[in-house]
Amino acid sequence: MLDVGRHPNIELMAYTEVEKVEGEAGDFRVTVRRKARYVDEDKCTGCGACAEKCPTIVPDAFNQGLGTRKAIYSWFAQGIPSTHTIDPDHCRQLNGKKCGICKKTCQADAINFEQEDRIIEVGVGAIIAATGYDVFDPSKIPEYRYREIPNVVTAIEFERLLSASGPTGGHLHRPSDLAVEAEIDALEKKARKSEKALKRFEEKYGESSSEFFEKYERGEYQDDDRKKWADKFKEHLGTVKPLETLKRKAEGFTVAKRLAFIQCVGSRDFRFYPFCSGYCCMHSVKEAIIAHEHEPETTSTIFGMDIRAVGKGFEEYKIRGGNQSGISYVRARVAEITEGENHNPIVTYEDTRERVVKSVEFDMVILATACAPGKEAPELARILGVELNEFGFFKTDRAQPLDTTRPGIFTCGCAHSPMDIPESVAQASGAAARAAQVLIESQMREAS
Amino acid sequence: MTQNVKKKVKELLESGKIKGFLGLCQKNGHIGPHLFCDPDDLESMVLGDEERPGDSRYPLNKLLIHIARSYPDETFGVLVRGCDERGLKTLYTWNQLNPDKVIPVGVACPQELADACECLRPYPEEFVEGERAEERSSASVTKISGLDVKDRFTSWMKEFARCIKCYGCRDICPMCFCNECSLEAEELIHTGELPPEIPIFHLVRAVHMAGRCIDCGLCNEVCPADIPLRTLYKKVADIIDEEFNYRPGYSEGKSPLNILGSAAEE
């Protein structure tokens, strides 16, 4: 990534969308919208001082909403360019409130609240659509109760939970527990606030709130100010009691150790995507192995119709996961997930060997979701003037597997079809070669 | 006790299989290395036992490197004990001798020597003289390992403090075939100090012995300060064996430390 950012022949336009494409292979004119960052790219050094001081906390989409970021942010730490961006939906200043803290903090004078979207036309010889894919939304499958049971997560959410740079620093805290901890934090904040208020009364009247309240209940005090105190105290108790319950509960929290991975969520499924996404089996195996590395007591069960370990070294990796990382592979299509005690998901499936229906409790269930075609692919296809295939990916043919239906426009990676990283990288090089051929051909035409 | 060796060498020389035989001879009461080139000149040949078995040993394989360099096309015979043979094998591995140009003639060490050396294999694969003595493990290493970490440090520092930096250990070592020695690199070891920067000086050498030392013990014999270097290097060899299942002179090829890729775990 850094290499791309530094390459003299690459002009990187992040936070930019394509609006119009005219011309033909060898001579395209592309209109793009460079969205306002409210930060001057030439001046920003990516130092992050602004984000540190920004008072507005926003759920972090990069961490699948599991963590938070500020209203001025960089998408993720190693991202390029390191230029920060102000999120116009959340920035106080841009929403008419008084703030501007980032502008005061920035020593490079890079913040510019007046910045506007810029429409730019660029001339290019060839175009490569590498817009990737979208994660299938498993809440479309009601029997898996995604979003209803907190400890049922998608593979990509799980990836962030497992990541050392993720919201939990790589420790497998369960989302239900994280929610409780967040609630504890909120209640503690509230309790501190009400404590402060009570303290003022206590100082004023020289007795402790609980002593006062006993007397108040007996009807010893009637004045308005004392009533306020009593109300405040009741409110405080209303905060502290559930807080203590929650805290006791949180003491029992451990990391998730019994994991279930459910394959083909939305894929190989006539209701949604009939195809196999190809990479999810290995992704689940990898996640199970990493979880085991973090916490050696972890066991994982991978439920799938077939385990498709079709790449170089994959089958070996899969076997190693079984032998060394506590993974069992179960050939089954999971019928239903229900919620048991302690927010534990219960997986119901048919054990085809024993020919019985089983229900097994886990700490967490990970859904290996389908590689869905990009939601915005149809719009991009329209702009580019190319066709999509029946599944919603960019259409190609076998003779020129990287060519779209319009000459000079190519595609690769999961915008082309679901595939794993090595295949994507190989295709990307292939698309580059096809693009180079177009450019060289048009140069030669010009020269002759 | 030298009849069989003499017979074998005579045979080799007469058949022209070897240009010369590097062994030991006794002259004027002294035992020293000698290159025997004439089959009729084997009278003075000895095995190096002056007063006790093996008390006059020389790094013959190291000397052979120099002879072989001067006569790259010739084949030479060389007298080997168990350790010398391990040395030869390791020198082949490190491209310092060509196995096709060396014919070892083996002698097995007597038990007394095997005991003194705590030798894991006091005999070469093939030998014409002597009998296979019993193998010994290293009590000296066990002894130091038994100390607690502070005492280990103190004891080594006491030993190293006697060092007079004579480089005897290096000069005699058949595995020290470098032209320029790291122990003489000024940026690594400061000059003009006695003892040399300890324990750095000795640990640097110990690191260089990893995957190389074949436990001949000449360093220990030659050290004027009686530093138990052999014990240190025996431990070095044990570590490499424990961690990588490799012991120079016993195992094939180079040590996993000196080849790419992850080491075999078992």
Place this chain on the structure above:
Amino acid sequence: MGDCHYLYGNVATEKRVRFLKKLLAFSGIEEERLRCKWVSSAEASEFVEEMQDFTETLRALGPSPLKQAGAQRAA
């Protein structure tokens, strides 16, 4: 194979460290003073954890015997 930028560098280092730890221990220098752990550039928190833990370990061990020996010699 490791994930070293230079292909096998991390593996080579790991092997050496395994050896060195044991050599240090035998020479009377606590092997906990040497540590090798693979942390990628994306694993900031792991790195921090490791470094803090290592610092704690070193503090608990006290000054290196080498330093003490050096001080004695200088005196």
Place this chain on the structure above:
Amino acid sequence: MNEKRKEKTEQPDDLRIGVFICDCGSNIAGHLDCSAVTEYAASLPGVVFAKENLYTCSEAGITEIQKAISEHELNRVVVASCSPRTHQPLFQSSCAEAGMNPYLFEMVNIRDQCSWVHMQEHAEATEKAKELVRMGVAKAAFLEPQKDIEASLLSRVLVIGGGVAGLSAAEALADMALEVILVEKEPKAGGLLNQINQLVPEGVKAAEYVERIIESVNSKSNVTVHLGTEVKAIAGYIGNYEITLQRGEGEAIQEKVGCIVVATGAVPLEPAGLYGYDGERVITQMQLEEQLLNGQFKAQRVVMIQCAGARVPGREYCSRICCMIAVKNAALIKDQDPEAQVHILYRDIQMYGTEKERMLWDARGKGVRFDVYDPEKPPEVKDGQVLFEQPIVGTKRQIPCDLVVLSTPLVAREGASALSQLLRIPMDQNGFFLEAHAKLRPLDFATDGVFLCGSARYPATVAEARSQGLGVASRVATVLFKDKLVTSALVAEIDPETCVGCLGCLDMCPYGAIEFVPEKGICEVNTILCKGCGCCAATCPSQSATLKGFKPKQLLSQIRAI
């Protein structure tokens, strides 16, 4: 360390070091005392100029460095700021513009290593920054000027292997105006596709498909195709290889190329001794393809056994494409004769991607039967029937049949190891060639100038092999589109005076950049191939092998400055 020793570290004469301390706005200056660090830097031996900048990487900061180089005749520059990963190239080139050799530049990271990690500890962070600067200055004193290494590049490419992958690579390379020499061992190009009947899902004839690519390749004036030819010898390195080709008993052909593409493919496993393989009643998918192609196929009851010789101890890998081939042929048999019975016994049916899964349902729809077998109890072929246990229902079954088809994996070619030695490229445990990085560099070798595509890397479908062939062309282009090869001067060197030719460095070099020269009895570094990893220097017992910019003297002066 005592003072006496410090004095003894001799410094080069006429040292004029300039040190620049960056505030990075408040990013560094907010957490430590940059002025104190600057003052301290000025007091270090050899330092003639020290300056604090608000942003050293800004236009103003750079100008200041350049001005100082000329005004103070600096011959070393140390910048203490952020990560060398992002900013070293900028500072180096700026020094070069001002007339100082860029290799005399040294960078110290006081942002990540001081202000960021010791954010609440102002005094300690300042002290640490001073130490780091002292170390940087100590190293800078011993830096040596270097010249970038340049080498010429021949705009010609050797492609070894004329299957889909190699042909696609040749086609794309030719269209990118590079000259291509394509070598195919067999008398005809096309590889495995010549033996294949048809391709799915479109049902196009494999021969026609590959013929079109062959024609396209043949039509290019800048491609020379050598059929029935093998590579005998390869000398040289990236940019300048000398190749010896041999056609049958004929005279050797000499060629010179800049890069080499390995597209030698793989071969189907000959399943001798497996499931009663006899080539008649028990055949391979490849033989079935041939029967279908020639119209000789007659069987009525067919059983296909997947993973025949694959995913077993000793050959653990999944061959990726055999399920697809089996399903394709099963459906084809049903198309030809709907009355035929076709049964596929499998372990996991590997129909990944958008199109193959549909082939699977279509085949089911056509009446092809699928059954799972347990690898612990593989099927048995006996007297015209196949016996197996159905783990899904737990019963034993016998399927009568008149033809058993074994889906055998693609395995590495026998000649692969010879080529691996010729090119000094590694193979994996299965005999496939080992790419530089399994995920990020699938088409490269660790050795520069040599590339990989198709089933020589790992079994690939036709479309995958074609994509990879095209892909490899752009990997080659990244090298050959340049006028000359320029690489960093920070490479290894071996002192010929002290080297004893122990080959320690050679064994440790991951890039095949070290060669033993028998005449001299020493090892030499090929500076073009060397990537400066330092494995050789770490191994060399005599410090004969060293890494420029990281010589013992440079590193130890830095370490001793702690």
